[in-house]
Amino acid sequence: MELSVMFFGADDASAAGHAAKYDDIMAITRAADRLGFTAVWTPERHFQQVGQVFPNPALLSAALATATERIHVRAGSLVLPLHHPLRVAEDWAVVDNLSRGRVGVSVATGWHSKDFVLAPGAFEGRREQAFRDLGLLRRLWAGEAVEFTDGAGERVAVTSQPRPYSPALPLWTTTSGSPQTWEAAGGLRTNILGATIGQTREELAGKIERYREAYTAAPEQPGAPPRGTVTLMAHTYTGTSDEQARELAGGPLKAYLRSYVAQTAANKGADGRAAALSEAQLGTLTDFAFQRYLNWGSLIGSPETCRKNLADLADLGCDEVACFVDFGLGVDEVLAGLERLADLREGM
Template sequence: MDLSVMFFGADAGDARHSQTYDDILTIARTADRLGFHAVWTPERHFQQVGQVFPSPPVLSAALAVATERIGIRAGSVVLPLHHPLRVAEDWAVVDNLSHGRVGLSVATGWHSADFVLSPDTYADRRERMLRDIPLLRRLWAGESEEFPDGTGAMARVLPQPRPVQETLPLWMTTSGNPATWEAAGRLRTGVLGATVGQSRDELAEKIAIYRTACATAPDQHGTGPNGRVTLMAHTYVGVDDEQAQRLAAAPLTTYLKSYVRQTSANKSADKRTAELTDEQTSLLAEFAFRRYLTWGALLGSAETCRKSLADLRDLGVDEIACFIDFGLGLDEVLAGLHRLAELRKEF
């Protein structure tokens, strides 16, 4: 099982964004030296959570030249917001800068405000994503395609530059819907999910659905017949359980409250979420934090995290994307990363 580093976007508060980017580069260089498998960055727009992640290819270009061997992953590219030609072109640049270390997880997108960038693609965003995955693969492989040009006439174009990798490593992001796990299997993409919001048994069932779909799907220049399961997990490996939980509690609950507020601002969100009071939001965040301590997170001593990693490996997880930027300071993140690197050697 591989261990990677994932940035998912803490509440930046009053921090200078230039300092946040410096910290991201410092953490990525450290993860590269420590032998972590990949570094993942999200796509976020117009929200307090994840302010510094509006453009995964731009940030990934910086990560590509700042590191030497670690994989450069987008988790995720909101495919309905972008023309597939632009996705192929942007990430081919990053693939060249990184000498062939790029991988993308594509997503439908979920927040209505994001789609001010492409309002006409919100209603059928899932169908668009599923339709554009095979197209994106063909463009990456060097096949030309026809699209309407500025006059409305059809023009055959080939995206440039040519990437280093002949096949684009692809994942599909899921918030937990079993249908998405199955769709990822049918398209022979990896799947990028999270431990949050589901029990161990529910996760095991979804992995089984995905593996079955992968095994019966035809080859599509994607993953092999067993697929690849990557799961995001909130991570801080402390000196001991008490220290880890004490340091993580305040920033993580603050992050969770910010995330609930972001969810409630989504025009298609459940009305009950939008109507939560501040007190209810705080209680929900506290409940979520306590639940993370019992299953699905890597928050604790090296021994506690070792048991959690072994459990996830036994479930059939291929890679853990360790979500580290939920509000801890840079020194704590780096210290935890070094302790996690010692565990990485065992897995």
């Protein structure tokens, strides 16, 4: 089982808070590099309380690449319909060279309507565009000349520059839980980035099986490995005991869950049910989600509890856990939790 670190948190809205947040990200990433974690994931988020400091994973990954030695730097996720695939290839080739081949990108279709003020015409067909441009990204990374329309309206063939350090770009497809996306990722022969939260163990087992079958049946793709990697995000804090971990993580995690529901309610593409919740209903929903998540799917607890949960995820078919650490704990608690998590991994 591979263990990575993922940032995705809700942040202070002040400029001073943002500056301190970047310092924390750097400190946690350096520690994860030293402790032997596989990768660090940073997301793409826009205009929301959740994830204010993450508008561009390529930019932040470039900084992290130069501050580390071995840990992989990955986008988790990049909203591909918001970008021209040429720009994605260019930006990540820079990071690939800076890191000497340690990059990876998980492609998301996007879901929040407000994000698409950056590309309003792409919102309706975002899923189809993301999967189409994923293929273009593979071709551009391999050095193929691809035709696009220039400023004079002419079709011209261009080759992305600079050339990347790695011959192939490791790609993931991000899923919020749709079985169709799991199957589509297998058909495209990308790795897949999902989450444990919001689904049962049985539901997740079925989706992993569906992904594996589609991947095996799909034709070979340039740079794709013979077997895809299943990466699952899980809120993580390895404490000294179950009681200590839940006491420390409980308040921040509940606050994070509330902020996430509020963001969902602001999405014009949502069904409106979240927006109709009263404060009391929102509190009840948050408490229920918290208790359910503690029972299965999180890595919040003692080292022994986290060890058992990791073994269960491995049995399920998970290859890598992206440990979501910045959901409200202080940086000292996060660093101490990573030390304990690294220790238990060595004994597995």
